[in-house]
Amino acid sequence: MNLLKGAEMIAIDSGKIAAMVAQMRSAVATVHAPGSQVIEGQAKGGVDFGQVFKAQMDQVNGLHQNAQKLGERFSLGDDSVNLSDVMIASQKSSIAMQTTIQARNKLVTAYHDIMNMQV
Template sequence: MSGISGIGGGGAGNVQQIIALRQQIIERNRLLQDLHGPQAAGQAAPAAGAVSPQNPAQGFADTLENALQGVNSVQAKAEAIGDAYQKGEVTDVAKVMLARQEAGIAFEATLQVRNKLLNAYQDIMRMGV
């Protein structure tokens, strides 16, 4: 995650780096949604005026909430697969380990984004008026 480690200094460049990081997260989220698209095919399509990742009117809080819900669903899926393995319902150990790794990476990425956002917030609060 080379884009995450670059944030840390102060000033206007920090804001640009946060915006670039947000765009990377949105792009990666879009790619993950494309990969998991066949599973979500049964869901209803959003309305014409609905806010989507392609719609720039979506607020930062909504984007963050969607990302956290995605991480939560990945972790719930990994837990369900792990439970199924323990019950003997799933025999593919690779599938269980892959789900756990995916959940771990999603959590770690979320933690890094939180840390960077907290640092940016603290930098903004330290700025003089």
């Protein structure tokens, strides 16, 4: 698929779009999984982007808080916490944050591309 932007053609890779759709479906499946925090009363078959986004942000926040607590416990000399556990939790938190930032950047770019389309 190609879009006309100004005088130049912009190629859209359908493989990348399919990959992003697969990631979004995976996120939705995570939200709808047993034990997840989904607001009751949602229409069957419908997905609320706000709920999915909030659930993902809550998950990222939880990873960050867990890493922070483990780091504090290790710093205070808690023998039940290993340095490797602290580092793994920190890396999980960092990767989750980087993924969230990249997803935000892609959404903003897609929004700008749609808003700049000529109808």
